[in-house]
Amino acid sequence: MTETASSKSAGSHRLVIRNIGLLLSGGLEEPILDADTVLSVDGRIVSVGKEKDTDTGNATTIIDAHGTALSPGFIDSHVHPVAGDWTPRQNQLGWIDSYMHGGVTTMISAGEVHTPGRPKDVVGLKAMAICAQRSFHAFRPGGVKIHAGAPVIEHGMVEDDFRELAAAGVTMLGEVGLGGVKDGKTARQMVAWARKYGIQSTIHTGGPSIPGSSLIDKDIVLETDADVIGHINGGHTALPDDQITALCEKSSRALEIVHNGNERAALLTLRTAKELNQLSRVILGTDSPAGSGVQPLGILRMISMLASLGEVPAEVAICFATGNTAKIRNLDSGLIAPGRAANFVLLDKAQHSSGKDLLESIQLGDLPGIGMVIIDGVVSAQRSRNTPPATRVPEIVRA
């Protein structure tokens, strides 16, 4: 409950959110915190606690949560952005802003692979990645933070290419396997070079997602040893059950479950991770835009699906889409804790849900209603235009 003198200096933006009915931390260690008030200054959380212990003076913005739940903004670990808020996959505009109305405040690109005429020569793919990193850093539809600029490895790349990409600000590879490199030996070498320069990697897992992509089986995934086992439940075509359980058991890398995958395989992954006592490896993405469209509520739908059918508490399923992903992706968001980015979703059970409260409504498989989305301490949306209506919604009492 302490804060530095500098955070109280004149001109700083102080956001107080009070009357929080349920504080979802995003952290598996303690998914629910005994707190009702959050203070952020200039887009960073400063304190989380009881209102009587919080210095709420000089607030620039005050939000009365009216008893609703506060969660970290959701992180979509697997998207395929192209340019601005347009996707050529379904020729749709405004998709990222629409995801923000589904509670997504951060997105991770798994490669800008839908770019029309995508260059596959080494100079071209590097240039495209650097351009995507720059443009999405500077342009945030709906305020969403998009970590993009994820090159797809191709034959002919050498160690110096990865050094150069890292120096230019590239922090992750696109899905290994979507380019020409599909053998474990070459992929392993390139992933190791990437890792050496601080670039994280994800591998496509399972059958081909669209004509032109190909099968990546468990042996290739294990040999490549990328940081994230991308869509372990297939995208859409999943590996056989024994290969999925082998990936969970033989690798220690992140297990990414996606909306646009096989739901049965998603539940198998979750069950196996739970048996291994390794739920901290589970992260969620949509793998969209895709052949099945864009899914503004994709992350919420996965939280409800995993909680209702996968027998994990709703507050734990929320950690998969927040704190787990932040830790694995080295992000400064995803947790309600001092020092973290002030990215919040305020939600309540949807009107007429049979659940008695938010968590029970998710446990029963219903989607919650979102009443507000805040990114970097700034309100991006009030009542969501995409979720079912929340029973209670927060209110801005001082703007």
Ligand SMILES: [Zn+2]
């Ligand atoms: Zn894929």
